[in-house]
Amino acid sequence: MATDITIYTDGSALGNPGRGGYGVVLISPPYRKEISAGYNCTTNNRMELLAVIVGLEALKHDGCNVTIYSDSQYVVNSVEKGWVFGWAKKGFKNRKNSDLWRRFLSVYSRHHVKFVWVKGHADIAENERCDRLAVAAAGGANLLEDIGYTAEESD
Numbered sequence: 066m067a068t069d070i071t072i073y074t075d076g077s078a079l080g081n082p083g084r085g086g087y088g089v090v091l092i093s094p095p096y097r098k099e100i101s102a103g104y105n106c107t108t109n110n111r112m113e114l115l116a117v118i119v120g121l122e123a124l125k126h127d128g129c130n131v132t133i134y135s136d137s138q139y140v141v142n143s144v145e146k147g148w149v150f151g152w153a154k155k156g157f158k159n160r161k162n163s164d165l166w167r168r169f170l171s172v173y174s175r176h177h178v179k180f181v182w183v184k185g186h187a188d189i190a191e192n193e194r195c196d197r198l199a200v201a202a203a204g205g206a207n208l209l210e211d212i213g214y215t216a217e218e219s220d
Contacts, residue, residue: 067177068093072120072133075185075195076112077203084208085109087116088198090191091123098123099194103202107211112199113137114165121172131178136185136192144173145180164213 071092078085085107089100100119104112117133117140124131135141143149149166157163183189185196 068126068129070124070129070131072117072131073191073195074113074116074120074133074135074137075192075199076109076114076116076137077196077199078107078109078112079200079203082106082108082214084203085112085211086199086202086205087112087119088195088200088202089116089120089123090194090198091120092191099198101198101202103205103208104211104214105208107214110137110139111162111165111211111214112203113140114162114169116195116199118165118169118172121169121176121178124176127175129176131176132181133178134181134183134189134192136183138182141180141182144178162213 073090076085076087084103084105086101086103091098100123113135117135120133121131149170152160152166153170157166183192185192
């Protein structure tokens, strides 16, 4: 029997581009896990997408039934409307964040994933928690380098 997992995600950028972070809350009762990290120079869209990727990569077994709650229309629409699959067929030509989208597709294909868009800052407890994690990570010390963003911008 497949495991049911709920993942809440959020990304933040203090400036766009600027310092950024993501927050993830994974729930599979009775288990709960929170993940976050910050980057020294990135964008909000990259952090929103990276949150989803990290959440999926944290799953220990393939074939999970995953519902992802995100306030990012960029991420939710790209998947639910099928845009990312068309971009992949075209080799992500002229598409930003192609490094992350490739990474996403690799982990996405291992599970049964459904996205639900939620309005940000609408008092949805777990989404608010992800927001706090993302903002704190972006404002923290020892920020990571978003190599994909750096390489993309130097093209």
